[in-house]
Amino acid sequence: MRRRDFCTGMGLLWSLPTWAAAPGTGPDLAMLERARVLRAADRFRDETPLTVTAFPAPRSPGGPRDYYSEGDYWWPDPANPGGPYIRRDGFSNPDKFTAHRDALIRLSRIVPALVAAFDLTGDRRYADAADRHLRAWFVDPTTRMAPHLNHAQAVIGINTGRGIGVIDTLHLVEVARAVAVLRRLWPDGGAYDPIIAWFDAYLTWMITSPNGIEERDQKNNHGTCWALQVAEFARLTGQAAARAQALDRIKALIAGQIAPDGSQPLELARTKPFAYCLFNLDALAACAHILSGPDHGLWRYRGAGGGSIADALSFMAPFIADKSRWPKPPDVEAWEGWPLRQPALLFGGLALRRQDYLVLWQRLNPDPSDAELIRNYPLRQPLLWVDA
Secondary structure: OOHHHHHHHOHHHHHOOOEOOOOOOOEOHHHHHHHHHHHHHHHHOOOOOOOHHHOOOOOOOOOOOOOEEEOOOEEOOOOOOOOOOEEOOOOOOOOOOOHHHHHHHHHHHHHHHHHHHHHHHOOHHHHHHHHHHHHHHHOOOOOOOOOOOOEEEEEOOOEOOOHHHHHHHHHHHHHHHHHHHHHHHOOOOOOOHHHHHHHHHHHHHHHHOHHHHHHHOOOOHHHHHHHHHHHHHHHHHOOHHHHHHHHHHHHHHHHHHOOOOOOOHHHHOOOOHHHHHHHHHHHHHHHHHHHOOOOOHHHHOOOOOOOOHHHHHHHHHHHHHOHHHOOOOOOOOOOOOOOOOOHHHHHHHHHHOOHHHHHHHHOOOOOOOOHHHHHOOOOOOHHHOOOO
16 A cells, blocks of 8 residues: 555544654654655656766766766865875865766755655656656666766875765665665566666675775774665665675674764764764664664664664764753864754664654754755655655
């Protein structure tokens, strides 16, 4: 039964509270999200697909279909103009090339919203619009992106791409989820096979290429985001061995990232500790949501002497509820916009049966407009993640 059938077929539902009465149950997402999703989907429905081929990258060593971006925190060296760039952690260089990443983020906002709207309404116009973007990015030989990130987050004067650039495709995680939902709602033979084949090829690159392996081995949020991508892409493509690798990796990261009190020392050491703790927590929680069994055991998994994802959420929840209690200095960038409607609260509230997390999640902002916030908030459509 589609959500629209449940919502419209039981008219009394609309007079009920947003929150179900049974303890441990979550919000009625179809009711809560309907106006927001349709507003976004109606805005996106007539948008023209724009892939990496629409934005030439003059400093890229690759071709027109090869993704290219430049590192956020790297700047010209005042002491050596024209020489290798130097790093200023937390301060984004406005002159870096980000057109390909911006296009990827645009895709990640458009397609999930359209698929969520199709899920709610059954209106094929939303599905057709999503399909146009998916085929432009992943199927059309003239516009499709090559399934690799050899040239992501390059540093001028130092390299033409880095392993940590693999984090850029974090914005494909919800696109992959949308493809799975679209295929389930509108099965059409092998119509989605070429799209899934692209994700299969990219997943293989992620787990076998030098850049992918370098990102896998990162100990902080980069490693978490590698595991999240692999987990969701493996879910879509059916690569069981890749899913197992993501599970093993996330267990190792939990052990290395989360202190006994639930804090995240590696993220707290950054110049934007609040945002980075939220960002990594969301990725950890999404991994737990994807990779846990029916017992939700990954939420409470601990390494030797460390904390769990549940502990990390418990540590951050008071500061999400009241940021003025944050004990560290404010982030050096985009401080005012956080927190948002963090998915960790939704996933954790449902898995851990914590109604307080769900209530807090509902009252936060789901739609940031600041580009820095959008970049670090890649899961925006809860309808695609709960019972999907």
